[in-house]
Amino acid sequence: MRSINLNDFIKVGYVIKSHGNNGLLKISLEKNSNLKEWVMFLIKQKPVPFFVEEWQRTTENEAIIKCLDINTVDKSEDYVGLDILLPSASIKRKKGALDIKLIGFTMFDNEIGEIGNLLQIIEMPGQTMFQTVYKEQEILIPAVEEFILEINVKQKLITLNLPDGFLELNV
Secondary structure, three states: OOOOOHHHEEEEEEEEEEEOOOOEEEEEEOOOOOOOOEEEEEEOOEEEEEEEEEEEEOOOOEEEEEEOOOOOHHHHHOOOOOEEEEEHHHOOOOOOOOOHHHOOOEEEEOOOEEEEEOOEEEEEOOEEEEEEEEOOEEEEEEOOOOOEEEEEOOOOEEEEOOOOOHHHHHO
């Protein structure tokens, strides 16, 4: 069984305050996210899951949620200020949108090994590309889910699974 790793989650918001008398929480959302089934609260630097019973967006950046086992004002007050986390893979992004902070990350293929550092993220019509240098040749790699296995921010590593012969076609 795999343990919960904080690096697998991203902060999507935080609890602003308790709301009403039945344990409702008013939350601020920093990312476009869906909290309709469950949510993680960061408690003592550990993600703790809670089932979401009710969820209603009140503005573009705020919502009211009701979590299982949070039924009173006193109990809801315990969660005020806590970060709200969701699995990184579940966060909705604009199609093709990648974080500019990835520039400089080492690109690594499961079969070939190290490819090179990410030099630039290029937005092309209908396609986002990673630019790098492999065997002294500039190459472009499509930044598609099928090729990206993992982006590890802590290790500054982008792990890819490129089709056989892909890099040789470009060198």
